[in-house]
Amino acid sequence: MQLTNRAKQVDRKPLNIAEKIYLPAVLKGMGITLSHIFKKKATIKFPEETRPFSPVFRGLHILNRDEEGRENCTACGLCAVACPAEAITMDAAERLPGEEHLYREEKYAAKYEINMLRCIFCGLCEEACPKDAIYLTETFAPANYSRQSFIYGKDNLVIPHPKENPEAFTKAKGLIDERKAKANQEK
Amino acid sequence: MAEEKKLFKVTIDNITIEVEPGTSILNAARQIGGDVTPPAMCYYSKLKDSGGKCRTCLVEVAAGSTADPRPMPKLVASCRTNVMDGMVVKNITSDRVTDARNGVVEFLLINHPLDCPICDQAGECHLQDLSYEHGKGASRYEFKRRTFDKHDLGPYIQLHMTRCILCYRCVYTADQVSNERRHGILSRGDHSEIATYIEKSLDNDFIGNVIDVCPVGALTDKTFRFKNRVWFTKPVDAHCNCDKCSGEVQLWMRGDEVLRVTARKDEWGEVKDTTKGEPGWICNTCRFERKKISDWVIEGPTQINRHSVISQGHYVGVKKPNETVAKVMGRNPKLLMDIKDVSEVNQVELSELKGPATSQVFKQLKKGN
Secondary structure, three states: OOOOOOOOOOOOOOOOHHHHOOHHHHHHHHHHHHHHHHOOOOOOOOOOOOOOOOOOOOOOEEEOEOOOOOEOOOOOOHHHHHOOOOOEEEEEEEOOOOOOOOEOOOEEEEEEEEEOOOOOOOOHHHHHOOOOOEEEOOOOOOOOOOOHHHEEOHHHHEOOOOOOOHHHHHHHHOOHHHHHHHHHHHO | OOOOOOOEEEEEOOEEEEEOOOOEHHHHHHHHOHHHOOOOOOOOOOOOOOOOOOOOOEEEEEEOOOOOOOOOOOOEEOOOOEOOOOEEEEOOOOHHHHHHHHHHHHHHOOOOOOOOOOOOOOOOOHHHHHHHHHOOOOOOOOOOOOOOOOOOEOOOEEEOHHHOOOOOHHHHHHHHOOOOOOEEEEOOHHHOEEEEHHHOOOOOOOOOHHHHHOOOOOEEEOOOOOOOOHHHOEEEEEEOOOOOOOOEEEEEEEOOEEEEEEEOEOOOOOEOEOOOOOEOOOOHHHHHHOOOHHHOEEEEEOOOOOOOHHHOOOOOOOOOOOOOHHHHHOOOOOOOOOHHHHOOOOOOOHHHOOOOOEHHHHHHHHHHO
16 A cells, blocks of 8 residues: 655665775765864853853742842742642741841741742743742752752752852842843833 | 512613612622622621721712602712612713722722732732722822831731721721720821720620721731731631630631631621521631631531632542552552652641741741751
């Protein structure tokens, strides 16, 4: 039964003299190989080199602080309710007198967990956040041997303190401010 | 034979209904139900004299009655205006009403802090619903919002005066439901505020009902403060034998924990009548003290409007799939990780705490583990 017209009859003719000495075919192959030396390389030397991320790349989450170093998150639960993978859970607590330098609002997230095994990096939590608190950065979730280490708590998520560790803070923040400015412009 | 009552015919948004004389336009519209019903922030059917303060229920009366079919010159508050025979009312079909309502919402939001991410009322707040429908994206108000000194209303009730819209519902509740009234409104105009007279705590048995009555988050339950968001808890109807009240309540549960107890609410967000037909106010003991599942007889999950955020994650009529893995394999499948062993969230027994969780609670937890 013939399905298509693209079937090709196999050529079973004996080889001629040029084909028998193989040399033209070898040279032709070598030519293709050597031409690749002068072409642009398709690979990069990771991890010394990294590829530029797309401006809309969504990687690992951070929990943002304001310029005084207070945590922005108020445990409102909007990220958790927006999360289609149900990866986010949290415990809220009331700010005690004397903790005003730690948390921006009277309620804060005492515990905040993202299950990176469940997370699909869709960015809906960032979209839902009314407090400018959660952002997806330009970093991958690093590989690990145990599943337990993919449950990210506040110690993994909260951004470094902007006054105590300004370098790490700007590095962790990455392109967030640029993205924010762009989004505001588009509005 | 009893004399038959004459019924009044009213037309609200082109829907005609016959109601008893003396019914307000709002209640007539509620009998029709649906979108036709004007929103009400201050009117509460179970409270005498309530209404007429917030102006969100404004409607246009296109014809006063059959006897005098002239339209009313101004928009009227539907909770305070009684129907007449042959009255024609326009609510959502009138542009004037929509425009006025947008203005009223803007006024209500002038001093409202919009701290919904913190507020415990978020998710069941009438002002949230109203501003979602009628509010503007931004405020045109350029001045500072009013602020107040903090008032302590005792160990059970939390007052956030900045969120108050001065609907007076709680004042009427304190006056009518409980025997003595110790809180009212002080000062006037922009300075008006709910306060307890002479800093006295409200210790009446039924005073907790002011929490249910409050349309915004000004009066909230201190025993539920910051414990969970409303939409992550599961509303369940339950009852108990209470010597003070009917004992018919709604539990807001998370797993097997009772996080909050409230009265049952009807579709207008008002306290439902009990099975005996009395208003379903509940006492403070039921509301604040009975936070154990053993205190209650569970009747079943509460019917929640599926458009409400509270219904998220609650599925009706779901048949759980039958797990056959254990039957086929002869043993339970090996779990590579049980999230409950790893997670640090949900470790605190929130229902056992009297007030909100603080950093102290979490520190103790660390020692315990």
